[in-house]
Amino acid sequence: MKKRNIGLFAVGALGAAYLTKKVKEEKKVTKEMEVEEEISSRYYGDKQVYLIGGGIATMAAAAYLIRDANFNGKNIHVIEGMSILGGSNDGIGSNETGFVARGGRMLNEETYENFWELFDSIPSLEWENHSVTEEILNFDHLHPTHAQARLVTNTQEILDAHTMGFDNEDRMAMTKLMSTAEENLDGLTIEEWFGPHFFETNFWYMWQTTFAFQKWSSLFELRRYMNRMILEFSRIDTLEGVTRTPLNQYDSLILPLRTFLEKHGVDFTLNEDVVDLEFASGEEITVTALKLGNGGMIELAEEDVVIMTNGTMTDCSTEGDWKTPAPEVTEESRSARLWRNIAKKKEGLGNPEPFFGNEKETNWESFTVTCRGDKLLKRIEAFSGNIPGSGALMTLKDSSWLMSTVVAAQPHFKNQDADTTIFWGYGIYTDKVGDYVKKPMRDCTGEEILYEWICQMGWQEDWEEIKKDIVTVIPVYMPYIDSQFQPRKMTDRPQVVPANSTNFAMVSQFVEIPKDMVFTEEYSVRAARIAVYTLFEIDKEIIPVTPYNRDPKVLAKAGKTMFR
Incomplete structure (x- = not known):
């Protein structure tokens, strides 16, 4: 009887969860329909x-x-x-x-x-x-x-770019950067943060040429890239994410x-x-x-x-x-x-x-x-x-x-x-x-x-x-x-x-x-x-930045990559 009650409780919980999810989805659809109706009824006159x-x-x-x-x-x-549209998309x-x-x-x-x-x-x-x-x-x-053939030497050797090439100083600097608040990085360059060895690593050559960073580029922007493109960190050598x-x-x-x-x-x-x-x-x-x-x-x-x-x-x-x-x-x-x-x-x-x-x-x-x-x-x-x-x-x-x-x-x-x-x-x-x-x-x-x-x-x-x-x-x-x-x-x-x-x-x-x-x-x-x-006061979602930098699996993979 006890087991049966547990089973009934589980079924009841699943049912409640399903109903809750269904209600939320119905509310979302209703809200979206209300927004669409409100927008479609707008009159802009001669607004340009x-x-x-x-x-x-x-x-x-x-x-x-x-x-x-x-x-x-x-x-x-x-x-x-x-004389042509497109800007930088040419x-x-x-x-x-x-x-x-x-x-x-x-x-x-x-x-x-x-x-x-x-x-x-x-x-x-x-x-x-x-x-x-x-x-x-x-x-x-x-x-x-x-x-x-992501990296090639002057003797036409294709390097094993799977290895990032970091030493402990590079890893510590990278870890510290990721935990430093953006407001503390005003005006700083990448070369002011990392030591000389960092700029000889496979990682830097690949990251620099993939995204066009320079040593004197903004440290702030590198931090944003590392957070936003953390999925690419582990596959920068193959560019599979492109x-x-x-x-x-x-x-x-x-x-x-x-x-x-x-x-x-x-x-x-x-x-x-x-x-x-x-x-x-x-x-x-x-x-x-x-x-x-x-x-x-x-x-x-x-x-x-x-x-x-x-x-x-x-x-x-x-x-x-x-x-x-x-x-x-x-x-x-x-x-x-x-x-x-x-x-x-x-x-x-x-x-x-x-x-x-x-x-x-x-x-x-x-x-x-x-x-x-x-x-x-x-x-x-x-x-x-x-x-x-x-x-x-x-x-x-x-x-x-x-x-x-x-x-x-x-x-x-x-x-x-x-x-x-x-x-x-x-x-x-x-x-x-x-x-x-x-x-x-x-x-x-x-x-x-x-x-x-x-x-x-x-x-x-x-x-x-x-x-x-x-x-x-x-x-x-x-x-x-x-x-x-x-x-x-x-x-x-x-x-x-x-x-x-x-x-x-x-x-x-x-x-x-x-x-x-x-x-x-x-x-x-x-x-x-x-x-x-x-x-135009449009009450629709602007899709937020996906927080891959908070995903435990992604972070674990990134941490492992630092020691490749």
């Missing part, structure tokens, strides 16, 4: 929204306005200073003149919470009746990443997003700079007008809204070619200029100087190689053991420029011919003299950059033969590509929606989002969602 910058953040904001605020797309205006070129990928935006299936949710509502252009999220994840699952798009990010992300927005009537203006904003007097932050680079002015009505890109890491990029180095930068960052102008007028709009004031520390250079046929890619495959699209980064750790290359699955561009192949790479130390080409990378032509890389691979005896299959190499110098990692104070990055704002928000890699990490697509999308939901 101006989105300054045409990158993924502002385009995501436009999508959230349409999808979650029930806002009329015809009253959304995207103003972009360049990919352009032709089979005849060569392709350009300034870089590759690596995605992550586990940690890009809002990114995947947004693109799950954007229809794929290539896969009928499926979303962009479904298209990307399907492609990635069919083309998994597992680098077999999720790749089927094509470059412009073709795979920006084109379907633009198509979605255009179908809803969103207005796009290209080749037009916004150089300043006018604000109403008083303590509140209320934008009253947009000042354009052509001298024009857009006056705002009282109910209008402005969402501004307050900085872009690919601003002022310059391109070279086979015979020409990428030119020096002669113009001021346009996005930083706008940010600087408005920061002088109101409190709480941040400070661009730590990010855009030291080009020497924030630059690196990429190069895209366009080939006829696949002979060079086959050679890379034979060396690395990775077919195109499966290897992610291969870093030549002893090269003076610290060169890394990526061979994506082919084709990488929508308009790429079957007999054309491409790969891209980058060097972090552009001021250093090459090991074979005795010039700084900054001063090198596309041909010289490729020759340096060929020599690093030990293939210089075949250079003349290899050269016959090269269409071109396009180097791209990016003066501010690492700017978001610069040492800073907590107050230097503004809030997405600043205190006292009535109609203004900022979205970029230079706003402050607690617990999240910059230099990611997720950061831009999350900022966009915060901006729209806050300014």
